[in-house]
Amino acid sequence: MNSSLDSKNNQLNLHKPRNITAVLVVCLVLLVICVFVSLVFGSRPVRLNELIDGLFHPGVDSFGANVVRKRISRTIFGLFCGAALGVSGALMQAVTRNPIADPSILGVNTGASLFVVCGIAFLNISTANQYIWLALAGAAITAVFVFGIGSMGRGGATPLKLILAGAATSAALSSLITAIMISRTYVMDQFRFWQVGSVGSATWNSIATFAPFLTIGILIAIISAPALNALALGDEMASGLGVRTGVLRLVAAFAAVLLCGAATALAGPIGFIGLLSAHTIRLMLGPDLRFVIPLSAISGAIILTVSDVIGRLIGNPGELEVGVVTAFIGAPLLIILAMRMKVRSL
Template sequence: MNSTSVSNKNTLNLHIPKNFTLVLIICLILLGICVIASLVFGSRPVSFHELIDGLFHPDVESYGANVVRKRVSRTIFSLLCGAGLGVSGALMQAVTRNPIADPSILGVNTGASLFVVCGIAFLNISTANQYIWLALAGAAITAVFVFGVGSMGRGGATPIKLVLAGAATSAALSSVVTAIMIPRSYVMDQFRFWQVGSVGSATWSAITTFIPFLVIGMLIAFITAPALNALALGDDVATGLGVRTGTLRLIAALAGVLLCGATTALAGPIGFVGLLATHVIRLIIGPDLRFVIPMSAITGAIILTISDVGGRLILSPGELEVGVVTAFIGAPILIILAMRSKVRSL
């Protein structure tokens, strides 16, 4: 038996959580509310008529209608980035078997940021395609390094060791990023908002560049979900079920890196979305990744979009970058989760 047979067997024995349909409906309603709020609220709120004109009447050239049209790309970009970060968090938690794993906590976002900043400072890159490939390289190298460091010593890659390795790596790489940017004012000016995470500069070009990476990462996540369920039972049990654990971890980790690296390249290092989205869904519908992964995508989109709207309202008529908002919400939750994990380990 191989991983394919495990996947087919699990698919045939699909048990839908009893509250899944209700949760899905509620999440879709919340998603719709977030989309409307993202189009309506900002430095200049728009009325219902302006919203309708902006979406369905291209011949209307009023100020409010034009504001709505400009917010459409930002809203779509926010939804896509949130979905990518949500699924990336679910994959990283499954691969590391670490309930508090997240691209930002493991330092993957910072590694992607470092490579992008180096590209701008030393290679004069300026296009979304160039940003993405550099970010993917940085994210992949950082992920391998953090997992390698966290695997050293007795007990292998435990959740706490991975978090500590990720935090230390992230701090070190952040210092390097700052050291590169400070003497180069043009780099700092270009990415001072990107560095904290923002979807405010979204363009249709960035969206079309991002979509292929998002689709590939999502497909890999859905395909590997059944085998990842077996991996949650432990490597020995998964191997007995015919899962090639090493290959599975590599493929799933690559998908996670692809999603968070591409997001970081275009929106900056936005943290805690994957952690929050996956934890909320696991608590509500259970641990089955065949349901957790798609629902993490929807929940991640909700969290990032509503955080973006909140950032606009808090400092209106200015705005607070979405990366600051998600960090403000996610950091206390991470502390609580870490404390609970410590208590259980005793």
């Protein structure tokens, strides 16, 4: 089967891109720069000596060093969330064969949010471990529901039908969230900061909780990438190459929901990262998911970290939540992509 997949990849020009090394180096350099910027800039910029003290001199108890230590956990958590959402978006686009699929567009984030709200309101949950399992359940149920609705009728799960199904589902679930919160002030107070999407409340405990989900999800995604390339040829062709399309979709969707649900549970519903990162990498390297998936993780981490820093600088002396910043960046891109797809269909 592997030789068949490799030969078909060659026919589709899915060989190793010539510029892969250059793109990887650029992405890694940008990632290092983003980490540096995230540690230095915020409501209170730190000097170089304070950065060194915060990173390498734990005995120093100055204000600047403590600010840096606080930003370390925030930066790592932002990198993890960005990587998870970037890979989740790439997987959703591959599974649905929809170039503008994204957890926020398909309503998966909203489903996770609904379950978290229900947990806060009816089960009195308050910890990251409790959030994460409820968010995963909500994300999974919503993903299955949206794909089922979008698959009904002639033509199956077309991009337009999936977007409409996701938008309608998201609107309905948002109404339920509002209905639950409106009569429960304590739920609204606890939920409203989480709802906009933020990495500002990151702790080492939340990073440790998130790390296993991130590792498992990305490993499944990377292992599934060659078969997902075959799936792009169509179900019949992929089956002829020995790919069990039903199992593949289930496994890849599980990884996407695992990554998206875990990130949403701990950081809130941050949108458009998957859309932005996957499209950026495809523009540079082409459609081969063996390269798109790992580099979407790096680009997703870069985009979310940059957005977080922008939010801190714009909102100074407070901060603008990262979910708001990514929405401002991602919404125009979604409109442009949707217009291009409409033009092609005409």
